[in-house]
Amino acid sequence: MSEASKEARRQLERIIALGYPDVADMSAAAFRALADPLLRSLDEQAESGELDLGRNILLVPTRELVTPESLIARTSINRMAGFTTMPPRDIASFVPTDGFEPPEGPFYLVIEPHTGTCYVNREPDVARKLIETDERLPLTLEEGLAIATQHPEWLLEKNGFNLLGSRSNDGRVPSIWMSQNAPRLGAVWPNSRHTWLGNAYCVDRVGVNLMA
Numbered sequence: 718m719s720e721a722s723k724e725a726r727r728q729l730e731r732i733i734a735l736g737y738p739d740v741a742d743m744s745a746a747a748f749r750a751l752a753d754p755l756l757r758s759l760d761e762q763a764e765s766g767e768l769d770l771g772r773n774i775l776l777v778p779t780r781e782l783v784t785p786e787s788l789i790a791r792t793s794i795n796r797m798a799g800f801t802t803m804p805p806r807d808i809a810s811f812v813p814t815d816g817f818e819p820p821e822g823p824f825y826l827v828i829e830p831h832t833g834t835c836y837v838n839r840e841p842d843v844a845r846k847l848i849e850t851d852e853r854l855p856l857t858l859e860e861g862l863a864i865a866t867q868h869p870e871w872l873l874e875k876n877g878f879n880l881l882g883s884r885s886n887d888g889r890v891p892s893i894w895m896s897q898n899a900p901r902l903g904a905v906w907p908n909s910r911h912t913w914l915g916n917a918y919c920v921d922r923v924g925v926n927l928m929a
Contacts, residue, residue, distance in 0.1 A: 718760055719759050719760055719763030719769045719770075720763075720769055720770075721763070721769055721770035721771055721772065721826075722756055722759040723772075724772040724774055725755070725756055725759060725774065725776045725826065726756060728776040728867050729749065729752050729756075729776055729824075731866070731867065732776075732778070732791075732866060733745050735791045735866065736791060737778065737783055737788075740784070740787045741778075741783050751782070751823040751824065752776070752823070752824045754822070754925045755822065755824050755825070755826070755925050758925050770828055770923075773828070773829050773830070774828055774830075775826065775827040775830050775860060775863045775864065776824060777819065777824065777825055777827055777859055778823060778824055779819050779823055779824070779825070779859065780859060782823045782824075784809065785809070785811070785858050785859055785862055786805040786808035786809055787805075788862045788866070789801050789862065789865070789893075789900065789901075789902040791866065792866050792900045793869065793899070793900070794869045794870070794872065794873065794895070794898070794899060794900060795898065797897070797898045797899035799865060799899055799900035799901065800896075800897075800899060800900075800902075801902040801903065802903070803903065807885070807904075808891075808902070810886060811858045811880075811884065811885050811889075811891045811904070812883060812885075813857045813882055813883055814881075814882060814884050817854065817855065817857055817882035817883075819859070819922060819924075820922055820923060820924025820925075821924055821925075822925050825922055825923060825924045825925075826922065826923050826924075827856070827860050827919045827921075828920050828922070828923065829919055829921075830856065830860065830863075830864055830917065830918075830919045831917060831918055831919070832864065832871050832872075832875040832876050832877075832878045832915050832917050833878050833879070833916040833917045833918050834875055834876055834915050835915070836848065836915050836918075837876055837912065837913075837914065837915045837916075838910050838911065838912045838914070839910060839916060840907065840908050840909065840910045841879050841890050841905065841906075841907045841916065842908065844879070844881060844916035845881045845916070848881065848916060848918050851918075853918040853919065853920060854882065854918055854921065854922065855881035855882040855916065855917065856881070856917040856918060856919060857880055857882035857883045858880050858882075858883040859883075860880065860882070860917070860919070861878060861880040861891065861893050861917055862893070862902075864878075864917065865900045869900060872893070872894065872895050872900055873895065876894075876913060876914065876915045877892065877893055877894025877895060877911075877913050877914045878892065878893060878894070878914060878915045878916060879892045879905060879914055879915070880892065880893070880917055881916055881917075884907075885904070888906065888907050889904040890904065890905060892904060892905050892914055894913055894914060895913075
């Protein structure tokens with residue numbers, strides 16, 4: 718079993734324990750089975766000597782499987798549950814922008830995610846240009862929720878972050894930061910800047926066909 722497969726399986730069991738199958742309205746076994754093609758692909762690529770992505774990955778369920786508005790409450794830090802003041806319809810309006818759509822399938826992987834410490838206190842539109850210049854990819858809302866779920870300590874050890882790969886019709890981008898000692902999902906305008914917010918990025922996204 719590859720290191721990437723071990724890590725993806727660990728993350729899968731974590732979100733199952735947090736009730737993601739209930740959100741998807743299916744059993745834990747059925748939910749787990751949906752990830753099997755991706756996990757098998759990871760092992761096959763590693764066994765062939767072609768690819769082992771390592772442990773610095775995020776397992777991300779697409780919104781067709783679980784809706785993002787239901788997930789912030791399943792994050793926590795020191796038993797303080799995550800929250801938002803935005804209505805579900807508002808959260809659902811944040812969709813991936815052109816060029817940052819997720820790979821096909823119920824699950825995919827984000828490679829080398831980061832909270833964007835090097836882009837702290839940058840306006841989202843400025844940060845997006847910098848990220849692209851650095852040949853990185855801005856994270857989407859779903860990917861940011863995956864960070865807050867799998868690595869909530871990053872919000873304490875690193876920084877909160879904007880998710881520039883998603884945007885609403887009115888131009889806002891989603892953000893996750895610490896508020897009242899808990900993860901909070903909010904939004905910022907594209908010309909705003911905050912000292913506590915980086916702009917999260919990764920180096921790649923891969924689906925079941927890892928060599929695509």
